[in-house]
Structures are given as C-alpha cells and as structure tokens.
Amino acid sequence: MRDDEGATKLDQIDMRIIDRLQSDGRMTNQELADAVGLSASPCLQRVKRLEKTGIISSYHAYIDLGKVCRHVDVIAAVTLNNHGLEDFETFEKMVLAMRYVVECTKVSGPIDYLVRFVCPDISSYQMLSDELLRLGPKIGNLSSYIVLKTTKRYTNVSLDDLVAPPQRPPTGR
Known part of the structure; x- marks a missing residue:
C-alpha cells in the first residue's frame, strides 16, 4: 500500500505500533498487542509487514x-x-x-x-x-x-504531526 507520493500508507494501529516500539523495542508481542488493541497474531503480522517494508529497520539498546x-x-x-x-x-x-x-x-x-x-x-x-x-x-x-553533557538523547520521533501535519486555520481574507 503506497500513497500518491510513494510513501507506505499507515493506519492508526500501525502508528500506535511504531510509537510503542520506539518507546520499548523489547516489549513482547502480547504486550504490544494489548497496548494497541489487537490480538497477538494480527499484531505480529503488522510488525512483520513494517519490518519487511523497512519502516522498522532495526532494534537497539542504549548503553550508558x-x-x-x-x-x-x-x-x-x-x-x-x-x-x-x-x-x-x-x-x-x-x-x-x-x-x-x-x-x-x-x-x-x-x-x-x-x-x-x-x-x-x-x-x-x-x-x-x-x-x-x-x-x-x-x-x-x-x-x-x-561533548560535555547530553541533555536530551534521541530516543524516538513523535510521528503524529509529521505524518498528518496539523491543519492551519484559514486566513481571514
């Protein structure tokens, strides 16, 4: 599934899966399924599809x-x-x-x-x-x-505004 610009179409469940995995890539499939409101099998199918398309490209551990x-x-x-x-x-x-x-x-x-x-x-x-x-x-x-101190380390991206930018109010012409 691709849109007119070639980007993979994602629904709200896909977005919740991505958001949860960005926060905790070690969560079990069952924990993820519960968090996004799916049963385990469809959740795993979606994760595999996101991995296959390259949207999820890897999982990492941050080391102090x-x-x-x-x-x-x-x-x-x-x-x-x-x-x-x-x-x-x-x-x-x-x-x-x-x-x-x-x-x-x-x-x-x-x-x-x-x-x-x-x-x-x-x-x-x-x-x-x-x-x-x-x-x-x-x-x-x-x-x-x-680098003397890292105040905020990259951990995840807030996709809500990037995927569907907020609508600007019409200008008063």
Missing part, C-alpha cells in the same frame, strides 16, 4: 557508556574544499571505515558533514582527525567539539 568505560565523545564539523560527487563519495567511504565513528550526517549550510566519534581518549580522536586531514579528500575545515 559512562557506567561501562572512560571515553570521549566528539562531534566534528567537516567542510570539504571541493563539492563534486566524487569528493563526497570518497569522504563517506573513508568515514564508514573508521572504527570510532558512530554517526555521520551530511548537512546543508556552511559545513558539509557532522561526524560523531566515541573514542577511548582524546589522543585516539586526535589520531583519527589527523588521518581525516591527511588521507581524505581535501578538507577545508575540521572543527571539533567535545
């Missing part, structure tokens, strides 16, 4: 690294000198192969990428940033920001 090990969390803002497709591809391949890179996002504006590193220590990060500057496509700027 501070309780496990010492580490340094760094966000690097990277700007490439050249903006050819090949330059972006080369940079992305390099970043994909780097051990301590946990996230890389291409953005618009004066920088090209935000790259997040979680390293054992600052010297490990320094070696990686030097490697980026030495081996990657010509990087015009690499600015590093050490």
Whole structure:
C-alpha cells in the first residue's frame, strides 16, 4: 500500500505500533498487542509487514557508556574544499571505515558533514582527525567539539504531526 507520493500508507494501529516500539523495542508481542488493541497474531503480522517494508529497520539498546568505560565523545564539523560527487563519495567511504565513528550526517549550510566519534581518549580522536586531514579528500575545515553533557538523547520521533501535519486555520481574507 503506497500513497500518491510513494510513501507506505499507515493506519492508526500501525502508528500506535511504531510509537510503542520506539518507546520499548523489547516489549513482547502480547504486550504490544494489548497496548494497541489487537490480538497477538494480527499484531505480529503488522510488525512483520513494517519490518519487511523497512519502516522498522532495526532494534537497539542504549548503553550508558559512562557506567561501562572512560571515553570521549566528539562531534566534528567537516567542510570539504571541493563539492563534486566524487569528493563526497570518497569522504563517506573513508568515514564508514573508521572504527570510532558512530554517526555521520551530511548537512546543508556552511559545513558539509557532522561526524560523531566515541573514542577511548582524546589522543585516539586526535589520531583519527589527523588521518581525516591527511588521507581524505581535501578538507577545508575540521572543527571539533567535545561533548560535555547530553541533555536530551534521541530516543524516538513523535510521528503524529509529521505524518498528518496539523491543519492551519484559514486566513481571514
């Protein structure tokens, strides 16, 4: 089921399933079925369909690294000198192969990428940033920001307003 723009059509039950699984991906199928008002078998069928279409792509556990090990969390803002497709591809391949890179996002504006590193220590990060500057496509700027505290961690997306944006009141013409 796809709409005119190619997006998979979801009903309110699908939306409740997604919302519940974002909050607790470890809940049992029976708990999920009870929460969304279905019996277990149809609920599991819907979850499998959401997985098959790629809407649900994986399940994760969030680890409190501070309780496990010492580490340094760094966000690097990277700007490439050249903006050819090949330059972006080369940079992305390099970043994909780097051990301590946990996230890389291409953005618009004066920088090209935000790259997040979680390293054992600052010297490990320094070696990686030097490697980026030495081996990657010509990087015009690499600015590093050490994360001191995460105030709000990404856990889930509130889909209600994204899927069906609120209707704006008509203008008084």
